[in-house]
Amino acid sequence: MNYRQPHASLPRSSTRPLVAGLLAGLLASIPITGALAQDSNGSAAADIEAGQRYFYTCTGCHGIPGYNNVYPTYKVPMIGGQNELYIINALKAYKNGTRQHETMQVQAESMSEQDIINVAAYLASMNSKESS
Amino acid sequence: MIRRHHSMLLAALWLSAFSLSSMAAGNADAGAEKAVTCQACHGVAGAKSVTPDIPLLAGQHEDYLSHALKAYRSGARQQAVMATFAQQLSDQDIADLSAYFSAQDSALRTAKSGD
Numbered sequence: 001m002n003y004r005q006p007h008a009s010l011p012r013s014s015t016r017p018l019v020a021g022l023l024a025g026l027l028a029s030i031p032i033t034g035a036l037a038q039d040s041n042g043s044a045a046a047d048i049e050a051g052q053r054y055f056y057t058c059t060g061c062h063g064i065p066g067y068n069n070v071y072p073t074y075k076v077p078m079i080g081g082q083n084e085l086y087i088i089n090a091l092k093a094y095k096n097g098t099r100q101h102e103t104m105q106v107q108a109e110s111m112s113e114q115d116i117i118n119v120a121a122y123l124a125s126m127n128s129k130e131s132s
Numbered sequence: 133m134i135r136r137h138h139s140m141l142l143a144a145l146w147l148s149a150f151s152l153s154s155m156a157a158g159n160a161d162a163g164a165e166k167a168v169t170c171q172a173c174h175g176v177a178g179a180k181s182v183t184p185d186i187p188l189l190a191g192q193h194e195d196y197l198s199h200a201l202k203a204y205r206s207g208a209r210q211q212a213v214m215a216t217f218a219q220q221l222s223d224q225d226i227a228d229l230s231a232y233f234s235a236q237d238s239a240l241r242t243a244k245s246g247d
Binding site: 055058059062063064065066069072073074075076077078079080081082083084085086089098099100122123124126127 | 181183184185186187188191192193195196198199208209210238239240241242243244
């Protein structure tokens with residue numbers, strides 16, 4: 001299943017509102033709206049609760065304060081509250097191999113695009129300071 | 133003053149030459165001066181990115197930040213903008229920047245299951 005990329009832009013023309021309206025109407029008419037609805041960034045709608053459930057897998061490393069990556073040795077990054085699109089891009093980069101980390105590549109390979117969007121939304125939702 | 137800067141520079145060079153790079157001690161105050169460039173995108177104190185594709189740095193683990201900067205510098209981690217900046221950084225710069233950003237008030241936290 002294809003999803004629109006975050007920040008995918010519509011054609012810049014005076015017909016933009018019309019196009020956006022038609023697109024929204026079209027999407028609303030599709031039964032699987034959960035997967036295909038668009039948020040304000042133009043990305044697939046995120047399910048934060050599903051992201052939270054999925055994140056259980058990640059807690060073995062990311063859920064333990066001060067947990068160390070084995071080699072090279074450094075603390076695995078804190079990702080609670082991190083910016084949403086950064087997490088999405090990071091997971092996609094692990095998934096396609098452009099960012100390399102053995103464990104993260106294995107994990108990301110098993111994630112669907114929707115899983116990635118959900119987990120990113122869940123993590124970003126922990127940011128109480130409302131960074132952009 | 134200039135002489136003092138020179139001696140500090142020499143000390144930094146000595147440290148980076150004779151110690152393992154990962155062992156360079158970071159100085160958060162020195163990092164604050166070097167972090168001016170970073171804040172154009174990562175926000176004041178690395179705590180408010182200008183766009184959501186740019187990560188928050190404030191409060192992130194110091195050694196992870198160093199690891200990331202070194203990976204950008206070596207090309208092991210690829211991102212055009214970060215590569216450009218990281219290639220200008222010495223090991224001491226990386227240590228200082230990491231010390232600075234990790235010490236900043238943060239919206240980041242360890243995400244535990246059930247949060």
